[in-house]
Every structure is written in C-alpha cells, then in structure tokens.
Amino acid sequence: MDTSQIIIAFVVGYALGSVPFGLLLTKFTGAGDIRSIGSGNIGATNVLRTGRKGLAAGTLLGDMLKGTVAVLLMRWWAGSDAGLIAALGAVVGHIFPVWLKFKGGKGVATYIGVLLAVSWIAALIFGVVWGVVAWLTRYSSLSGLAASGLTPVVLAFMVGGNAALLFAALTALVWYMHRANIQRLLAGTESKIGQSKTAAPEA
Template identity: 60%
Template sequence: MSLILAAILGYLLGSVPYGLILTKAAGLGDIRSIGSGNIGATNVLRTGNKALAAATLVLDALKGLVALLIARWAWGEDAALVAGVAAMAGHAFPVWLGFKGGKGVATGAGVLLAAQWWLGLVALAVWLGVALATRISSAGALAACAVAPVAALLSGDLKLTVFAAALAGLIAWRHKANIQRLIAGTEPRFGTRKG
C-alpha cells in the first residue's frame, strides 16, 4: 500500500505543468503553441523570457525532488524511488493535459538529486558539459541519461541502478524525435525556435 500511495503522490506532484502555468500567467499564451510544443524549460526559453524559463526549470526540478523526499519520510527508501519514477511519469504524461507533457529532464534532475545527491551532480555535470559543447540541449540530456545508470552501477547499488535506468529510459523515450534529428544532423541548437 505504501508503494501505491508513493506512486500516486509522485504522479500528482509531477503532473503539475509549471511551464504552461507560468507562461499563461505572464500573458505569453499557451506554450504548447510555439517551438516544440513542449511544456518544459527549453521551450519556455523560446519565448525569449529567460526568467520564466529559469523558474520553470527550478519548479520542475523541485516537484520531483519534493515527491521523493516526502515519500522517503513517510514510507521509506523503496517508496521514495517509486515516487521519483512516478513524478517523472506525471511530468511526461499529465492527466490534466491529455497525457501530453514534458520530456522530464529537469524533473529527472530533481529526482536524482533527492535519490543520491552525488548521482544528481554527476548527471547535471554531464548534461551541462555536453549541452554547452554542442549547444544542443537534447544531446546533453541524453548523455546524462546514459551516464547516470552506469555511475549508479559502479557505486554497487542495484536498486539505484534500476531506478536510474528507469528514469533514463523514460527520458530517452520522450526524446525519440530528438534522437532522430540528432542522427540526421538536423537537431536545433540554442537560439532557434524549432524542435
């Protein structure tokens, strides 16, 4: 029962679409009608409002972090990991938006930081390094996804490895179109309005 409650908690917290809420509140309309149509921080940045993009990034990360920490406090470590994955699922497939949400990168960062701070920092460092080197946000996200389960495995923690692999799989799934564009060499770089 505790795992079910943790999953419900994580999903509901993760499904709050901060990018959509903030852009509408700022009078910028529906974020889903521009750029990639995504509700995440990268697409919010395409509005030209860096402050809103930063706020979206922070809030999307916090909702994952908070979901995991509450579940850990209430039901223990296994429930915490379930809540973390559920928060990612909520962000990617929010019931309020017809199950069409974001790609989960910021929420995943928050979840990883809450699960094991060092693993979150490793993933963030890889994302930042690759994204800055390539000027392609999705390349950084996918590189971080690839590294996180490996880093968890090297730590000897099997549950953490499965958890990181589940997050990575979900993010990779949500980036299918990005992966196709990366392979084709057509993935937009920072400063463009497509993708």
C-alpha cells in the same frame, strides 16, 4: 512495503510530477500558451523559445523541485523504496499529466530533481556532463541524453541496487521521449540552445 504504500507513493509522486510549471508560468505572466510555441512542449527548453529566460529558469526549477519533494516526502513517510516509487511516479506524471490529456514534457528536469533526492553527488555528475556536452555541442537534447545515459552506471557504483535499476528504467523512458530528437541529431537538423523559437522544433 505493502501494496497500499506502493500505490500511495506512486500516486503522490504522480500528482506532484504532473504539475505543469511551464504552462502555468507562461500563462500567468502573459507569455501565452506554451503549447502553441515551438515544439508545443511544456518543458524549460521550449519555454526558453519565448525569449523569457526567467520563465525558462523558473520552469526548470519547478520541474526539478516537484520531483525532489516527491521523493523526500515519500522517503520520510515510508522509507527509501517508497521514495524510489515516488520518483517513478513524478517522472511519469511530468511526461503524461492527466490534466493535459497525458501530453507533458520530456522528463529531463524532473529526472534531475528525483536524482538530486536519491544522490546529490550523482546529480552533480549529471549536471557536469550536461554542461560539458552542451558547451561543446550546443544541443540541449544531446546533453540530456548523454547525462541520463551515464546516470544508472554512476548509481550502480555509488548507491547500487534498486536505485540503479530505477534510473535505468527512467533513462529508457527519457530516451524514448527524445526519439524524434535523436532522429534529428542523426540528420543534423536538431535545433541548438539559443536558437530562434522559429527554428526546427525539439519534438
């Protein structure tokens, strides 16, 4: 890949990743500005605090698929490395969208979406780990942390090379964005799945 391809792949990934589905869906359906609810986060977990499960599901799907589309589009255009660069751009775009003054979501849904495009089996393993941890603990944040922490190891065995390194970096970014959640998990004050939107916020 030359420099121009790297820049284009990242910019396209960023542009797609920065589309704030949680904010758009809640506003268009009359649920208000999601940034004024719960943690103020634009992701699906906070959208669920509106009590609108359909909106939360739509947000999750949109935030995932924008990452998937970014990777597949850039892979088709310039190969697998371009797809990985787009994956990085998509997750960064979701977390730091220029349209929202760089205050976006925490990246887990878009992380899953780009992972799906890189390796659907690794994405399936992510989903299983997330589901088991969520079922056992009822903590969405812990589920995402556990599943993302395992992902680079899974990719190292299944895909190897650049993909594993990229997801190690993405995992570090996702964990950084969940630093407040980690503190609350350690303190036992983290809100659980299905808890009232007036409960302790996720961020």
